Amino acid sequence: MTTAKLTILLAGTFISSSAFAAQAVSERDWLWVTIVILGLLQTLLIIGLQRSRLKLKHARQALFDSHKTLEQKVQDRTESLHATNEQLYQEIGRHEATELLLRETQEYLHSMLNSMPSVIIGVTHRGFITHWNAAAVEKTGVSAESALNQHLKDVYPSLPVDGEIINDTIDAALPYVSQNIQETQGSELHYSDLTIYPLIAAQAIGAVIRIDDVTMRVRVENMMIQNEKMLSLGELAAGMAHEINNPLSTILHGVQNIYRRTSPELKANIQAADKHHLTIEQITDYLSDRKIWQFLEDIREAGERSAEIVTNMLDFSRSSSQTQRPFDLAHVIRHGIELLAAERATLPPVDLKLDNTLPKVMGSAAEIQQVLLNLVRNAAQAFGATLTPEARIYVSLGQSDTHAILTVEDNGPGMAEEVARHIFEPFFTTKEVGQGTGLGLSVSYFIITEHHSGTIEVQSIEGEGTRFTVKLPKSPNADGASPHPHSLP
Structure with a gap:
């Protein structure tokens, strides 16, 4: 029961008692009683007010304590949020630095790959393009934006390699090499080396295709081989020419002597024919009928042709006789x-x-x-x-x-x-x-x-x-x- 209610109840009791006593006491006593009652009521009211003030004080203290606690909690939570935000800002900064470093690394790697004269193509194990460098753009005329994520056979159909070879290379985890691949560019022959490197990583499985233009190397190699052959032939030709010249000279000299010893203009020939009761004309007719003259002519032509071959061979073994x-x-x-x-x-x-x-x-x-x-x-x-x-x-x-x-x-x-x-x-x-x-x-x-x-x-x-x-x-x-x-x- 509150103090106000108690005061009202006591006041009512005293009034009732006063009314009853008023009939028994004199007016003076009534005044005294009234004063006492009022004092008592004042005391009770003061006590009630004091209790209310103490209660209010305790409530205010409790409210103050709660406010302080709430402020402390808000402060702690704010500090925690500040610390979390600071950590978040630091993490974001680290991520941004990592992303910048990764971007710079990617740009550096792309610059390296794009500066290479070799065609560099990255593909997945299913043949879809993941990288397409500047040399590939120049060779095919297809931009990197158009080539990426497209299938290799659709973008580069003339590439002398198919998906089966790429898959076999990835499965075997061993590079595949094909050298001196011939291709026609306009009216000229070009040669290239093709290498497939298997690429096995945690994120993806694929391969890197590298194509190098080796046209100049092949031409130089062929030229060196040809020069070696010419140098070897120079020594061989000198020996062969001298060895062949001797029997060849004998053959040509023999043919020349046959013509001379069947000529009707030489007296010795006529005398030899008379000795055997023949004429030069009969001998000539016989040789003509049996085509001996044709055989001799063939021998002479073959001998002269062989002499020309020997002369050409000798050109390899001596320097030019012509004045430079x-x-x-x-x-x-x-x-x-x-x-x-x-x-x-x-x-x-x-x-x-x-x-x-x-x-x-x-x-x-x-x-x-x-x-x-x-x-x-x-x-x-x-x-x-x-x-x-x-x-x-x-x-x-x-x-x-x-x-x-x-x-x-x-x-x-x-x-x-x-x-x-x-x-x-x-x-x-x-x-x-x-x-x-x-x-x-x-x-x-x-x-x-x-x-x-x-x-x-x-x-x-x-x-x-x-x-x-x-x-x-x-x-x-x-x-x-x-x-x-x-x-x-």
């Missing part, structure tokens, strides 16, 4: 084509294009003309016995900063790679037996490389034609050019 001097290459080429006019029936039309600003070159004009005739005749023979109206031979002369460049090209049947690889080897020929010695291009190669410090290369595509390219160093002290342009009708 500056000469007008355009004039030599023009004159050489004119010399072929007598063979026009067996030659297709020759289109001639000369750079008349070319300065003179150092060397032997006669030997270079021999090379030109060999190349043009070789091109003509590639067409076979029957020439088509479309058959053409193109002879052009240009220049680079350091070299004169002679090109002899035809649109004939071309050659297989295996044939082109051996075309400059001595005695190698695709002609029928008795129609060629296989030394024409070998001699030409020797003249250009050994006598003139130049180069000669062949590029051929089956069904499209063949191109021979001869490069001769310009003469450093020679100047001047061909006086007049010229084209062969």
Whole structure:
């Protein structure tokens, strides 16, 4: 029960008692009683107020304590949030630094891969592209944005490797290598090496395909091999030529003596015939009937042809006998084509294009003309016995900063790679037996490389034609050019 309620109850009790006592006591006593009652009521009221004040004080203290506790909790929670935010900011900073470092590393790796001349292609085990460097863009013309996430066979269908080889390489965890892959770019042959490296990581399984253009390496290797063969042949040719010359001279001398000893103009022949009761005419008729003269002529022609072969072989074993001097290459080429006019029936039309600003070159004009005739005749023979109206031979002369460049090209049947690889080897020929010695291009190669410090290369595509390219160093002290342009009708 509250103090106010108790006070009211006591006041009511005293009033009731006072009313009852008022009847028994005098008025003076009533006043005293009233004063006592009022004092008592005041005391009780003071006590109630005091208790209420104490209660209020305790409530305020409790509220204050709760407020302090709440403030402390808010402060602790705020400090905790600040600490958490600080940790979060630090973590975000570390993530940003890691992301920046990762981005810089990726950009660095991409820059490294894009700066490489090799084609670098990353693929998954299913053949989908994950990386496509700048060399791949340049080779295929397909941008990295268009190539990524596409299948390899859709983006690079000419790649000489299929999905089965990629899967086998990944399964075996061993690199796959394919060397000297031949491909045609325009009218030229190019070679490349292809390597597949298996890539096995926790996130993905795939492979890296690397393609290197080794055209220059293959050409240099072929040139070195050819030079080695020429050097070996030089020693062999010298010995063979001297060994063959002796019996060959005997054969030709014997044929010459047969002709002399059957000639009706020599008195000794007539006397020998009379001794056996014969005439020179009878002997001649007999030899004619039995075709002995034809046999002797065949022997003589074969002997002279063999002597020519020996002479060509000797060219490999000795330096040029021609004096090296500056000469007008355009004039030599023009004159050489004119010399072929007598063979026009067996030659297709020759289109001639000369750079008349070319300065003179150092060397032997006669030997270079021999090379030109060999190349043009070789091109003509590639067409076979029957020439088509479309058959053409193109002879052009240009220049680079350091070299004169002679090109002899035809649109004939071309050659297989295996044939082109051996075309400059001595005695190698695709002609029928008795129609060629296989030394024409070998001699030409020797003249250009050994006598003139130049180069000669062949590029051929089956069904499209063949191109021979001869490069001769310009003469450093020679100047001047061909006086007049010229084209062969």
